[in-house]
Amino acid sequence: MLSSVLRSPSAVQVNIEIMRAFVRLRQMLQSNAELARKLAALEKKYDTRFKIVFDAIRALMKPPSKPKKRIGFGS
Numbered sequence: 001m002l003s004s005v006l007r008s009p010s011a012v013q014v015n016i017e018i019m020r021a022f023v024r025l026r027q028m029l030q031s032n033a034e035l036a037r038k039l040a041a042l043e044k045k046y047d048t049r050f051k052i053v054f055d056a057i058r059a060l061m062k063p064p065s066k067p068k069k070r071i072g073f074g075s
Contacts, residue, residue, distance in 0.1 A: 032061065 005011075039061075043054050 036061065 039054065039057060043050075
């Protein structure tokens with residue numbers, strides 16, 4: 001927010017990069033939703049022989065789970 005208030009050249013560049021990052025994030029989310037729609041359409045089209053393949057693709061589309069942070073010494 002500070003970069004949008006300041007008028008220095010570096011603050012303007014930071015603000016532009018922030019906007020570009022949000023645009024890229026929105027595009028990634030839209031492409032993932034489009035991929036999910038296409039996958040659902042294919043799943044309806046083909047029979048149950050490909051269920052394993054579709055389940056594997058859905059598993060790959062899920063975001064990775066965050067590892068638990070460990071505090072202290074491990075053994």
